[in-house]
Amino acid sequence: MPCHFSIFVLRHFPNRSDQKIMPEHQRQEHVSAELSQDASNVEQAMKPALAEMADYMSSEAVEIKAKIKPRIEIFLSYAHYDNSVKKRFAEELKARLGSSKRYQFVLHDDKGLLCGDRWHDELQDWLSRCDYGILLVSSHFLASTYIQEHEIPVLQDKSFPVALKPIDLKNQELHGLEHLQIFFLDEKPFSGVSGPNLQNFVNKLADEIEQRIQKHREESIQTDEADADVEYAVCFADGARKLTEGHLKFKGSLYECERFIEGRANPGIISHQSKSESAADTVLARPYILSWALDSDVPFFALLGDFGTGKTFTCRMLARQINALHDEAPESVPLCVYIDLRRVSTRVGTEKKVPRLADILRDAIDFTRDPLDRSIVTPEKIIELVRSNQALIIFDGLDEKTVHFTPEETNLFIAELWSIREQRSGKESAPPQGKILISCRTHYFRDAIEQNTLFLGRDREGRTREEYRSCTLLPFDTAQIREYLEKRLGCDGDKIDRIVELFGKVHNLSDLASRPYTLNLVTEFIPDIERLAAENAQVNTATLYDTTVENWLARDEGKHEFSTPHKKRLMKSLAAETHRRGGEGLETDELDEWLDLWLADHPAISEAYRGEKPRETLKKDLRTATFIIREEADSFSFAHTSLQEYFLAGFIVDALSARQFEPQELEMKIPSKETLDFVADMLAADVRKGEKVVAALAAILEAAYRKEVSELAFALWLKLHERGTRTPAPRTVHLERAELAGWIIGNLNLSGARFDEANLRGTSFRNTVLVAASFRRANLVNAEFLACNAAGADYSQANAVAGIWRNTDLRKSRWTFAELRLASFVECKATSMTEFPDTKEYVAAGCEGIVSSSLPAKGKCSIYDGHSGAVMAAAFSPDGSRIISGSDDNTLKLWDAASGNCLLTLSGHSGTVTAAAFSPDGSRIISGSRDNTLNIWDAASGNCLMTLSGHSDGVSAAAFSPD
Numbered sequence: 037m038p039c040h041f042s043i044f045v046l047r048h049f050p051n052r053s054d055q056k057i058m059p060e061h062q063r064q065e066h067v068s069a070e071l072s073q074d075a076s077n078v079e080q081a082m083k084p085a086l087a088e089m090a091d092y093m094s095s096e097a098v099e100i101k102a103k104i105k106p107r108i109e110i111f112l113s114y115a116h117y118d119n120s121v122k123k124r125f126a127e128e129l130k131a132r133l134g135s136s137k138r139y140q141f142v143l144h145d146d147k148g149l150l151c152g153d154r155w156h157d158e159l160q161d162w163l164s165r166c167d168y169g170i171l172l173v174s175s176h177f178l179a180s181t182y183i184q185e186h187e188i189p190v191l192q193d194k195s196f197p198v199a200l201k202p203i204d205l206k207n208q209e210l211h212g213l214e215h216l217q218i219f220f221l222d223e224k225p226f227s228g229v230s231g232p233n234l235q236n237f238v239n240k241l242a243d244e245i246e247q248r249i250q251k252h253r254e255e256s257i258q259t260d261e262a263d264a265d266v267e268y269a270v271c272f273a274d275g276a277r278k279l280t281e282g283h284l285k286f287k288g289s290l291y292e293c294e295r296f297i298e299g300r301a302n303p304g305i306i307s308h309q310s311k312s313e314s315a316a317d318t319v320l321a322r323p324y325i326l327s328w329a330l331d332s333d334v335p336f337f338a339l340l341g342d343f344g345t346g347k348t349f350t351c352r353m354l355a356r357q358i359n360a361l362h363d364e365a366p367e368s369v370p371l372c373v374y375i376d377l378r379r380v381s382t383r384v385g386t387e388k389k390v391p392r393l394a395d396i397l398r399d400a401i402d403f404t405r406d407p408l409d410r411s412i413v414t415p416e417k418i419i420e421l422v423r424s425n426q427a428l429i430i431f432d433g434l435d436e437k438t439v440h441f442t443p444e445e446t447n448l449f450i451a452e453l454w455s456i457r458e459q460r461s462g463k464e465s466a467p468p469q470g471k472i473l474i475s476c477r478t479h480y481f482r483d484a485i486e487q488n489t490l491f492l493g494r495d496r497e498g499r500t501r502e503e504y505r506s507c508t509l510l511p512f513d514t515a516q517i518r519e520y521l522e523k524r525l526g527c528d529g530d531k532i533d534r535i536v537e538l539f540g541k542v543h544n545l546s547d548l549a550s551r552p553y554t555l556n557l558v559t560e561f562i563p564d565i566e567r568l569a570a571e572n573a574q575v576n577t578a579t580l581y582d583t584t585v586e587n588w589l590a591r592d593e594g595k596h597e598f599s600t601p602h603k604k605r606l607m608k609s610l611a612a613e614t615h616r617r618g619g620e621g622l623e624t625d626e627l628d629e630w631l632d633l634w635l636a637d638h639p640a641i642s643e644a645y646r647g648e649k650p651r652e653t654l655k656k657d658l659r660t661a662t663f664i665i666r667e668e669a670d671s672f673s674f675a676h677t678s679l680q681e682y683f684l685a686g687f688i689v690d691a692l693s694a695r696q697f698e699p700q701e702l703e704m705k706i707p708s709k710e711t712l713d714f715v716a717d718m719l720a721a722d723v724r725k726g727e728k729v730v731a732a733l734a735a736i737l738e739a740a741y742r743k744e745v746s747e748l749a750f751a752l753w754l755k756l757h758e759r760g761t762r763t764p765a766p767r768t769v770h771l772e773r774a775e776l777a778g779w780i781i782g783n784l785n786l787s788g789a790r791f792d793e794a795n796l797r798g799t800s801f802r803n804t805v806l807v808a809a810s811f812r813r814a815n816l817v818n819a820e821f822l823a824c825n826a827a828g829a830d831y832s833q834a835n836a837v838a839g840i841w842r843n844t845d846l847r848k849s850r851w852t853f854a855e856l857r858l859a860s861f862v863e864c865k866a867t868s869m870t871e872f873p874d875t876k877e878y879v880a881a882g883c884e885g886i887v888s889s890s891l892p893a894k895g896k897c898s899i900y901d902g903h904s905g906a907v908m909a910a911a912f913s914p915d916g917s918r919i920i921s922g923s924d925d926n927t928l929k930l931w932d933a934a935s936g937n938c939l940l941t942l943s944g945h946s947g948t949v950t951a952a953a954f955s956p957d958g959s960r961i962i963s964g965s966r967d968n969t970l971n972i973w974d975a976a977s978g979n980c981l982m983t984l985s986g987h988s989d990g991v992s993a994a995a996f997s998p999d
Contacts, residue, residue: 284356299320300513302319338473359371377396393453444998456472521559607683614684677710685711715752743773815834905924914954927942952994964992
């Protein structure tokens with residue numbers, strides 16, 4: 037092998053795949069803009085915020101930017117003798133190109149060549165595939181026969197010749213390079229510079245490389261755009277179509293067109309009103325959504341519905357129908373891209389962050405990618421198809437992801453989905469973009485206001501309710517159930533009459549049959565249900581799933597290594613582990629390790645297979661279990677969310693009814709509503725086990741507070757009370773320091789309950805007995821007490837800012853040092869209260885024992901006076917206690933929001949301050965100015981911690997990332 041070496045990267049697809057596909061009438065006017073944005077800077081600023089809600093305070097907007105830069109792949113050609121100088125050059129250049137704003141440059145080392153590779157063939161392949169080559173010219177480089185014959189001829193027309201070491205341009209043979217401009221810095225090669233000149237060499241070279249690439253791309257677009265439009269539009273659309281087909285094929289047998297029954301829905305407009313506006317008449321859901329997709333100008337649609345009402349089936353049928361129409365009229369009907377969010381990672385990276393739009397699309401693509409398929413589909417091309425109105429996109433199963441997120445993370449995730457459409461001001465005259473449909477369970481939201489606010493979180497950025505439509509799927513009526521049974525069973529009318537009559541006789545079965553998903557299960561096991569009905573046994577969702585699981589296990593009996601009882605216990609524990617992981621699947625190694633630990637914790641089960649079943653055989657049995665699937669290359673999760681919820685409910689019931697209760701087994705976040713429903717159904721079907729569970733719940737609530745365990749017990753008490761079944765009767769409920777923010781607690785007797793230091797922000801107590809209950813030092817911000825008996829309750833030192841007490845008995849209650857700013861008391865019995873503040877920071881009306889607040893003759897606002905110039909920016913701190921303002925007097929001022937006193941003046945900018953914001957924890961302030969800089973300040977001392985320079989014009993916006 038000749039004495040030289042090469043660093044290389046592989047191309048994924050041709051240069052022209054980076055070209056932006058735009059309508060012809062825009063191209064000539066926007067060529068340069070196209071280049072900066074082309075296949076590349078798919079970027080936008082999203083500023084979602086929690087909108088005003090009755091039980092939430094507004095939070096600051098969070099700016100999210102998604103940047104995808106085109107990948108430039110380079111081959112470095114050099115003589116092996118120059119390796120030490122080359123290494124230093126590559127390190128410096130890689131660092132400089134790695135910070136490029138326009139491109140993603142990748143430089144690889146020699147790991148691409150493996151022992152035994154046919155090195156010449158491999159090198160030639162790399163040479164032909166690369167975007168560009170850098171020729172590191174030296175005397176040894178020019179003397180290399182291999183480089184002369186095999187590298188320079190291939191790279192010459194796409195190369196950047198760089199003088200690595202001194203060469204004699206007049207007297208040395210340059211082998212064709214004499215016609216090219218070889219890069220020197222002031223006539224010095226790379227090896228001849230040091231100190232500041234070394235960085236100048238690299239910076240100037242990098243700048244020329246980027247200019248050359250930009251020029252080449254512009255020429256390529258201008259000369260080849262017509263052919264590229266046709267070729268690549270077809271290519272990318274084909275890739276997006278295959279992506280959709282891949283997602284539609286997943287569990288395709290459950291969604292066969294022949295089984296589909298048109299569902300009815302209540303149409304509506306999403307708004308911030310307490311009730312969504314809806315038409316008096318119902319509509320057929322799919323035709324209604326199709327009309328929105330093809331005939332309206334409304335860009336956003338929310339398909340809502342309870343569990344099992346057919347949201348996914350409707351989305352899939354809609355995608356099939358739109359793509360069939362697209363095939364007939366591709367010019368007038370957009371392509372429909374369907375993405376099942378259940379097939380997308382819930383969190384990404386080692387820090388387990390909310391996925392960005394590019395992550396979401398990449399996961400969706402990887403889920404369906406066929407390694408033999410050569411069609412091109414990338415996240416940026418999906419974005420481009422939507423933004424150019426060549427495609428609309430369906431995100432199915434929003435709640436499957438956001439149920440694992442905090443409210444802030446939920447808003448970030450939805451903002452990422454929304455950002456597939458470019459954010460534009462209403463004044464812009466721009467071509468239309470593709471539409472977005474999102475499906476989600478209705479009861480995922482606490483109430484209609486929360487539901488609407490989640491989707492309208494961008495109202496402050498110019499979105500209005502006219503841009504959002506929705507419909508809520510309704511349960512099947514009798515006619516639809518009959519139609520389904522006819523399609524599924526193919527039996528005569530008399531048989532269907534008997535089945536429908538059976539549904540009416542069995543408690544809860546009519547409700548189950550009205551939901552397409554559970555109707556499918558019901559239909560599969562009608563003989564078993566007839567048997568249960570004859571035995572007067574309880575039939576509900578849990579028993580239906582019991583029957584389903586038992587039949588599936590019996591069907592695969594010969595395939596099991598674990599016994600059926602052990603397999604069910606295993607699935608319950610795996611469901612708990614999956615829930616503790618936030619819904620994330622387990623990779624193969626993690627699943628195997630988890631099974632080892634599980635068997636160690638269950639020695640009796642482990643002993644049953646010792647010597648008889650090799651451990652690897654048991655692991656294989658778990659990986660091939662009926663109820664779990666491999667979602668990605670090596671990630672396992674439950675085949676359906678409802679199965680995971682069913683088994684998790686079984687785990688909870690078993691833990692609570694165990695002979696020896698182990699509290700640590702229930703240390704988990706509150707499960708979904710469906711899981712709690714499963715628990716209630718299981719207890720209703722097994723009275724004896726129900727008695728044990730109720731006793732265990734009472735014992736947990738009476739004992740000292742235990743993080744997560746106490747919250748779960750309380751949630752189950754509420755669920756059982758909602759069902760009207762037997763409930764715990766604890767003597768005193770201990771929920772000190774509990775996380776109960778946003779809960780709705782109603783119709784319970786919580787006399788003497790201890791909520792000291794609990795987080796009850798936004799919690800609603802309704803018709804609840806709270807006699808002598810303690811809320812000392814509790815967070816009651818935006819909490820409400822409606823028609824409650826709280827006589828003798830202790831609210832000492834509670835933070836009850838903006839709290840509400842209405843029609844509530846507060847006699848003999850204690851209020852020592854309670855914070856009641858903006859609180860309201862309406863028609864309450866409030867006599868004989870102790871240490872109730874006499875300040876007028878709260879309002880009162882119609883109360884016994886509190887003087888009603890007088891209404892001001894005129895509206896009043898606080899005026900903060902101190903700047904010597906106009907105020908250009910202002911923001912509240914996260915806790916609402918401080919205000920930061922920026923002015924054209926070049927200063928910022930920090931104010932106390934309660935008193936209006938100026939706490940600090942921040943000086944340092946030399947121009948008007950046009951932007952100001954607090955960090956999420958309130959400890960830092962960022963400001964932007966017309967002096968082209970940003971400053972970061974310590975919010976406590978007012979010291980300037982850092983100045984960020986680099987803008988060539990004034991800074992008009994600034995914000996911290998959420999972390």
